[in-house]
Amino acid sequence: MFRIGCGAGFSGDRVDAPRSVVAAIAAAGSGGALIFETLGERTLALGHIARRQDPSKGYEPLLEEFLEPILAQCVTAGITIVGNFGQANPPAAAKAIQSIADRLGLGALRIAIVCGDDLTGKIDLDATERWEGDSRLPEIDGEIIAINAYIGAAPIAEAIKAGAQIVVTGRVADPALALGPLVAHFGWDWADLDRMAAGTLVGHLLECGSQVTGGFFADPGRKDVPDTANIGFPIAEVEADGSFVITKAEGTGGLVDLRTVKEQLLYEIHDPASYLTPDVTLDITGVQLSQLGPDRVQVSGARGHAAPECLKATVGFYGDWLGEAEISYAGPNALARARLAVTTINERILRRGLALRHRADIIGTVSAFDSDEGDLLFDYSDTGAGDYRVRFAFASANQRDVERAAQEVNALYCCGPAGGGGVRQSVRPRVRTLSHLVPRHLVHPSFSFAGGTP
Amino acid sequence: MNATVQVTKLHTIAHGRSGDKGNRLNVNIIAFDEKHWPVLRDQVTAERVAELFAHRGVTEVRRYELAQLHALNFVIEDALEGGVNSSLAIDTHGKCLSYLVLGMDVQVQDEMVTGTPPGAEMQKVP
DSSP: OEEEEEEESSTTOOTTTHHHHHHHHHHHTSOEEEEEOOOOHHHHHHHHHHHHHOTTOOSOTTHHHHHTTTHHHHHHHTEEEEESTTTTOHHHHHHHHHHHHHHTTOOOOOEEEEEOOBOTTTSOGGGSEEOGGGTTSOOOOSOEEEEEEOBOSHHHHHHHHTTOSEEEOSSBOTTHHHHHHHHHHHOOOTTOHHHHHHHHHHHHHHTTGGGGTTTTTOBTTTBOOSOGGGBOOEEEEEOTTSOEEEEEOTTOBSOOOHHHHHHHHTTTOSSTTOEEOSSOEEEOTTOEEEEEETTEEEEEOOEEEOOOSEEEEEEEEEEEEEEEEEEEEESTTHHHHHHHHHHHHHHHHHHHTOOOEEEEEEETTTTTTOOTTOTTTTTSOOOSOOEEEEEEEEEESOHHHHHHHHHHHHTHHHHSSTTOEEEEEEEEEEEEEEEEEEEGGGOOOEEEEGGGOO | OOOOEEEEEGGGTEEEEEEEETTEEEEEEEESSGGGHHHHHHHSOHHHHHHHTGGGTOOEEEEEEEGGGTEEEEEEETOSTTOTTTOOSSSTTOTTTHHHHHTOEEEEESSOOOSSOTTOGGGOOO
16 A cells, blocks of 8 residues: 655645644555645646746745755654745755755755756747637737647656655646656556546646645535644545545544545536646546545546647746726725726726726625626625725726726715725736647656656 | 425525636636536526626637536636736735635525535534
């Protein structure tokens, strides 16, 4: 049996979470792996911008905080760390990790760097197809920051087989973070598609951290979760046949049951018979779950089909400017005054001829569910009183127009409805992303050891 | 005696989570108890979900059934106002949107569906 835990489900996750995971795997006494998934579509583009500004940056900003508390125990207990925390600059991340090891007196670690995902300047996007899910989005109309392909588990597995204690990657398919260590441990054959599917499913369930152990799940009275302030992150106990149990460390909060596993099983899945990854097409339509005991759910029945011919690549490019401005209305007739603020700003933008996209939300009514056009905004019934925050959002390639629109919201202080207060405004540049499909033969994943370690 | 029919929110018999990839939203809807699976299967249709999101310019809703999990998965195209990097919405990921679906009315026969949902007994907060 092989244990894999997850230390982070996104960039910005709880930095104290990995401790209980590592302690539990170490206590079991037979080594294992710890994965960190800290790379979203937007995070990667931001990493590239950070690296441009400072060649020593561009990796996960919380890297040191994630690793410092657990690095020594992982090394001692034979727990391999695999993370896409290299983001846009895996070599710099490897250097930072060795610095932590030096501070902790751990000596030179075998840190592998996976590369080959960064296609920036190496491919002709016009010769590739756009990923169907983004097919109706506008064309790329800003300077391209980066192109990164989702690569598979092979370089991770090879690095671990070659003795890596830590594997630093940039963009890889999230489940590959788990599949790599599993292939290295069990020696699974890449052509054994059901094993590839099982390992991919392990990764899919682990990759979002506590989302499978009671995070993003609590709904008081319907779905109660114990000790949400100390939710334990997941550990998968994987057998050689690919079946596995999802659990978490004893003494932590959260829960693992059929409901938490089902929600995560289908999270960001489209066709359940055909979840595309670089390593395999995962079919979860026959997956069986069974609760073996408290916080222990067994998962089996993943099936694999041939991997797709193309890899998905994320294209990050400079986008437009986003302005946000807010103002509050409270007490008798608050909703009517909030609506008047909306129509006033709409009219002001027209009169000033500002060319921008805009929307208004009245927070306290239907802001989260509404469309940009505000279809639901004026149908919501007025209770006669309340505490509403009006939030305006503006976007344009023209920074000055966005600033002018935000300034119009500020002007509601004097020129708007009665009793408006608490204006806050911000204007910032946006990074945008689109996905393209890149033929595999254009992508060459590989790994090397940092610092020339043989 | 005739069967009685009660109208309730989907939220009382089901749970779910939404996720995004680009401008594509997925929402899974899962019955707490297998006895309510037919309610989901028969009443929570792709057409009704498309209606809920019509004002957001949805172009297509595909529904997948996972009977052994008592779960439905909806793939909803163009519901995210351009996606996380270009939306003007507060919730650019659409993480709130599973609850738009869970607010849907469904008809349940012969029972009260208030109180603690089945399957939660093991997880009571101590």
